[in-house]
Amino acid sequence: MRRLVFLIAPLVMMAMGCSTTPGDAAYRAGHPQQAAELYRAGANQGDAEAALKLGLLLDEGKVSPATFGTAGQAFTKGCKLGSLASCHNVGVAYEYGKNGLDQDRSEARTYYEKAAKLGYMQSQYNLASLYANRYFSNDIEGYKWLLVSQMQAEKCASQPLCEWVLRDPPGHKQKLHDRMSEQDLRTAKQQASAWR
Incomplete structure (x- = not known):
């Protein structure tokens, strides 16, 4: 599970090199502090992508939480602004008790569900993981989300994640x-098929 968490941040940071959020040029030029200032300004103006990128800089320790707040705060703001990756990262922070958020698997499930229901594969998988590891007792729901995440993954099977x-x-x-x-398996499969 931890490997999955570590795979997501580099993919998003790599995408930062191709995007045009104010702050990206500063980041590419090796100025994370300036990038964070621009991302914070963008987030305060309602830019979900800027909030996500600020959270990633904080998560990776490239800027100080004393100056910019915690990664959990930035991701929460990004989630409220509509970033599914931010919602997922809030879920991760709650699941593991990191980035300024206390461990709370119920909150993790809430944020994973928000992103999962909108098609975010990583949240679908992490949600299934919570059920598989018996943090919540609904194996049908867990199996459904695992199948849904794998249906999503089939579309990008050549990518590492x-x-x-x-x-x-x-x-x-x-x-x-x-x-x-067998009945529970059939039910989960039917729910996964209907989810498409």
């Missing part, structure tokens, strides 16, 4: 499967 979700190294699919009746 998608390939990882398809392989499911932690074995979440098997954990859930082994605990479920």
Whole structure:
């Protein structure tokens, strides 16, 4: 699971090199402090992508929380502004108790669900993980989200993160499967198919 978390930040930071959010040029030029100032200004003006990028700079320790607040705060703002990646990162922060947010798996589930329902594959997978690891007791729901995440991953199977979700190294699919009746498996599969 932790490997999945680590895969997401580099992918988003790589995308920063291709995007045009104010602050990107400063970041590419090696000025994270200036980039963070511009991202904060953008976030304060309602730019969800700027809030996400500020959160990533904070998460990676490139700028100080004393100056810019915590990554959890930036991601929460980004989520409120509509960034699914930010919602996912708030979920991760709550799941593991990091980035200025206390561990609270119920909150993690809330944020993962928000992004998962809007099609964010990583949140779908992490949601399934919470159920597979018995933090919540609804194996049908967990199996459904695992199947949905893998359907999403099939669309990008050649990319490392998608390939990882398809392989499911932690074995979440098997954990859930082994605990479920045939009827429960059918129900989860029907729900996953209907989700498309």
